[in-house]
Amino acid sequence: YVSRAVYFKRIPEFFASLRKLYDQGHKLRVLHICPIPPYKWSSRKTEFYDVRKVYNSLFSLEEQKYFTLLTTDFNYPFPFDLETLAHFYRSSRVFVHMADDERRCRVAGYAWASGMPVVGRACIGSLLPRELQVPPVFYEAFTDGDFPRLILEAIKAAPNELNALAARRLTSEAFTTNELIRQLESAFFAGQKAD
Numbered sequence: 209y210v211s212r213a214v215y216f217k218r219i220p221e222f223f224a225s226l227r228k229l230y231d232q233g234h235k236l237r238v239l240h241i242c243p244i245p246p247y248k249w250s251s252r253k254t255e256f257y258d259v260r261k262v263y264n265s266l267f268s269l270e271e272q273k274y275f276t277l278l279t280t281d282f283n284y285p286f287p288f289d290l291e292t293l294a295h296f297y298r299s300s301r302v303f304v305h306m307a308d309d310e311r312r313c314r315v316a317g318y319a320w321a322s323g324m325p326v327v328g329r330a331c332i333g334s335l336l337p338r339e340l341q342v343p344p345v346f347y348e349a350f351t352d353g354d355f356p357r358l359i360l361e362a363i364k365a366a367p368n369e370l371n372a373l374a375a376r377r378l379t380s381e382a383f384t385t386n387e388l389i390r391q392l393e394s395a396f397f398a399g400q401k402a403d
Contacts, residue, residue, distance in 0.1 A: 209304050210241045210293070210315045212285050213256040218306035220256075223266050225304075225355040230271055234360065238275040241296060243285050297322040302362040304355065305332045320345070321380040323372045325362045327355060336375060345375045 211217035219242070226238060245255050263277045280287040288296075297303075303319035305328040316326045317335055326332060326346050333341040333348055340346065344365040347358040 209239075209306070210296075210318075211305070211307075213242050213244045213259045213279070215254055215256050216307055216309065217256075218308065219259055220262060221352050221355075222304065222306045223263060225306075225352070225359065226275060227266055228356045229359065230267070230275075232356070235271075235274050236359070236363070239278060239296065239300065240276070241278045241288075241293075242280070243283075243287050244279050244281045245284050246281075293318065294322065297324065300324060302327060302359060304328065304359060306352075306355070307332065317379040320372075320375040320378070323376055325365065327358045327362050336378060340375050340378075345372065 209219075209222055211219060211222075213219065219240075222240070226236070229236060242259055244257070244259065245251065247257060248255070260277065260279055263272075267275055297318055300319075300322075301324065303316060303324050303326045305313060305316050305326060307313070308329045308331065310331050311334055313328075313332050313335055316328060316332050319326050320336070325344050327349060328346070329350075330341075330348055333346040336346060341348065343361065347362050349355050349358055
């Protein structure tokens with residue numbers, strides 16, 4: 209998971225899903241990259257400043273060897289350049305996003321551009337056309353209780369290279385830039401011959 213420490217990203221619910229998986233004996237290796245905003249008293253109801261405290265209360269030191277919460281307090285909200293962030297994405301097998309009211313989700317798009325399946329609510333999958341909003345590209349959770357099961361399904365599923373490539377073409381800058389140029393040329397220069 210990559211999310212700013214704000215409540216609408218539903219980090220406590222993410223922690224609860226992982227707590228359930230760990231209690232079931234699934235010691236998954238997890239990375240949560242979580243930029244922390246500078247403290248403002250007026251933002252305490254929207255910003256999740258206690259993310260580290262809650263994490264420490266839910267996961268033992270032994271479990272924290274598997275579940276890394278990487279909090280950053282520099283260059284908020286984007287502490288990493290895209291090349292560094294891409295390293296984390298390429299080293300992962302599944303991306304989870306817990307928000308239940310977010311559109312055009314950039315971090316999920318990065319996951320698909322990396323060829324990774326995403327587990328999330330319908331709003332997260334809305335970045336893709338309907339035919340790709342299905343496993344093994346997208347695992348839609350209808351309730352919070354669905355997340356643990358879907359995370360395991362996404363990990364176990366064999367990748368479908370055609371679907372992964374289709375999702376990558378829709379979300380990767382390399383593909384979308386080329387597609388934009390092609391569409392602009394088609395719209396503005398259709399029927400014209402180059403000199």
